[in-house]
Amino acid sequence: MMTNLFSSFDPSTYMLSMNWTSTLIIMILFPSMMWFIPSRMTMMWNIMNKKLHQEFKMFISTNTKGSTMMFISLFSMIMINNFMGLFPYIFTSTSHMSFNLTLALPLWISFMIFGWLKNTIHMFTHLVPKGTPPVLMPFMVCIETISNIIRPGTLAIRLTANMIAGHLLLTLLGNTGTSISSYQLTILIIVQMALITLESAVAIIQSYVFAVLTTLYSSESN
Template identity: 75%
Template sequence: MMANLFSSFDPSTNWSTSLNWLSTMIGIIVIPSTFWFIPSRFNILWTKIIMTLHKEFKTLIGPKTKGSTIMFISLFSLIMYNNFLGLFPYIFTSTSHMVMTLTLALPLWLSFMLFGWINNTIHMFAHLVPQGTPPILMPFMVCIETISNVIRPGTLAIRLSANMIAGHLLMTLLGNTGTIMSTYMINILLVVQILLLMLESAVAIIQSYVFAVLSTLYSSEVN
């Protein structure tokens, strides 16, 4: 039995250092080996996904910035890989922790802000006042736009971690009730758990896509 409901998200282990975070690095060891194999259906599918993402991110960023789609595709791949990895039993979900999500969101946001304010200062000031704002509301709009801009890395990080935690907690809650259920109810519980697992698989893809797309939109605003 777990000591509490959130113990499944506890990164601590019996070792002197936490080994659960190594699950984030498994892809670095496993994925490069696929490049030495004969192209399979998986390689062809992944190449098609990458090309589709490249075209979409290129449309969002615009023609000015070249080569930055590689960064956002890598970000999408990293988050989606870790989201899926957390669905396996006894594997730590690193994307459910703010340490991981803020590490991804904060440097991106800081780099966008520094680039925008250093190279496109007038353009960044123009973003603080939306077009068509009445003069009397301009000071309030500047405050609102500044606050919404500052909290962007937090919203990116919280959105990803909260969605990962919510699904895992629901599956944990339902799984813990299985020991006190009848045989008939356990069959229903298994069906519900399978449906939840399918939902979590969709959430793993959607949240990684949302994180990458929002990061792309934030970068397009500073050009």
């Protein structure tokens, strides 16, 4: 039971660890002519990128050209991997801390290095919020330092927990399908369809939250 329950989260297989290829397998599903001939899919994708560009531009304090493309690419990559995990027998890469930390940690380190080297005074002001009494300043520095250090961990844990929770619930309900009546099976199918719809929304929301929080962290270092 436990092996079947957590088999979709196992990054290794019997002979060769090929599960991580699900991160890039989405490129195979797109027809090659999609990149040359405009279609409804490309038009929808361009509209979504424009909306995301306008949204991320409000969070970034600087007007550096092309700075939002990094966060749009991050959003797209996480969203595609989240959706790939909804297909049966496909490894969910975003349900692993190793994958999510690989995304969050280098970005956070680069923001910190840039901020402390280029805007040292500005970074020090973030350690003490405005209006803090002098007696509480040492405590606020410790609290803000700890909250700043754990940011990549919170980003990775949030995405991992949300991906695992929904998939485990779908697996637990799916394993009961062989031992229930036909009437209960009909109800189970309806519930599973509702959960898949919910997981589709969670896949978009969590990728958006990850990208927005990364954008906010980058704006604090400028």
